[in-house]
Amino acid sequence: MKIYVCVKHVPDTAAKITIIGNNRIDEQVTFIINPYDENAIEAAAGLKKQVADTEIIAVTLGKAAAESTLRSALAMGADRGIFIRSDYSPDSLVTARALKATIEQDGNPDIIFTGNESIDSEGFQTMFRLGAALNVPVATNVVAFKLDGRNVTAECKMNAGGIEVIRMPMPCIVGAGKALNKPRYPTLPDIMKARKKPIRTITLDCLDLRPPAGSMEILKLRPAVEKRRSKIIAGSPEEAVRELIRLLRQEAKVI
């Protein structure tokens, strides 16, 4: 079986985001593999244990530094990597086209795993665009799945504790949710081995993609300002609660 896993190089959740100019961020912060993509690789590695003759190929699109995220994917269980290098961060329409072209050039996927979302752009859409481009079905926010022959049955998390059970034929795309599994930390030998695994580098430009009908461009970034009052209410518990209720009713008018 051929499994592709799409991963993304993103700033660490804990990193302080500094805005440069109008619409860029300072990239001199710690970057990590997108946390949901760890679940995607873990799922692929789990399948490899079950299904003989399985190859896992990690694919990423990013600037030069993104190679480290590909190495993380290799340390977590991918067999080889494909690095689509780009000097800029394209929108999801272009990214999906690039992933499609790259995967098609490389081989015939049985399953493509992606993280359910990326924690930097929070766009929630690349996997669907990839699915449409490859003409394969997509399940999102998958928290459990099993193979039966050439079909995948997936449990997808919905709002308010709902679970939707989806069945789709392979090839297909599985968007890994956080609850799908617990990614293992790679061991030192895993990391050493990953250094020797092959990464093929191509450039976004050389893919010669057909331009999309639409685009999304970030004009401006601004910090999300905190304008909260931080009014600490003093007094005994009874007094404090009485004052809190008064403020919620009279000042904030929310109850």
Place this chain on the structure above:
Amino acid sequence: MQKIGILIETRAQGLKPTIYGVITAARGAEHELYGLVLNGKGAEYREDLQAYGIHKIVDIQSAEGLLSWNPDNWAKAIVQVMEQLGINILFGLTTSQTKDVFPRIAAILDAPLLLDCIGVDLKTLTAEKSQFSGKTIATFKVRGTHYLFGIRPNVIEAHPAPARAEVLSLQTQIDDEPLTVQAVKKDSAGTMDLSEAQIIIAGGRGMQNSENYKILHECADVLGAAVGASRVAVDAGWVPHSMQVGQTGTTVSPNLYIACGISGSVQHFAGMKTSGVVVAINTDPQAAMMQHCDYGVVGDLFEIVPIFTRRLKTTLNRK
């Protein structure tokens, strides 16, 4: 005249109240608003939808009748209706359902899509949404032939704008899709939809165990609130994942968010930062939640919350 479609989300009791904010966001001077309904009850919603400015309510059906829930079928049916009616802008809530359908529509149309928007300006075709765990707000410019926007529930205040709506029914042609929905189940009975709640009372590490959530439920009953939790409480197994507020849980934006014993991680803030008023109850005055709240009470939640519940009962004159 620009034609704008709005995917009308419903729940067991009827329309989702948060949909009115979406209609308000989509409204403009020169626009015609189409409410797209998939449960066949368009006529029932007429009064409510026209009060907010919907001009046409479209019951979307298949040749066999209602389209049962299937994200691919819904996406294809909505695209067909958009093409039939000449709708090139689509609005909706940002819920798990929209997150499953809108990207499929955007992919078919090769159109830009922005989910979790906190503001949309149709004149300039720009929209604002948060990025980087809620740490920044990005203004996007969208270009193309079609545009899709999902609005974060509760962030845009609803204002009525009466119109007269007519109801029409449109049939779509849906072939058998490779993807099928086998079942829809609930992981825990009766969990309120956090993203719809106007008031949320949430408990974190300070709750100590599952049993203690009872005091939050008691308070929630008086306030008509939903009960949420932080990741710590979910990971500890005290409450189901469906109650988790935060980056890996549900993103919420209620009018009032009461954080009990929640210290306030980056990931938690990412899920509730755009709430209206934030109250923190915590023993630690240095907790991040205390520093970024509107009203803070330093104290033991096991002491404060029951007093709060008791006093609310008297004040709000409820049983």
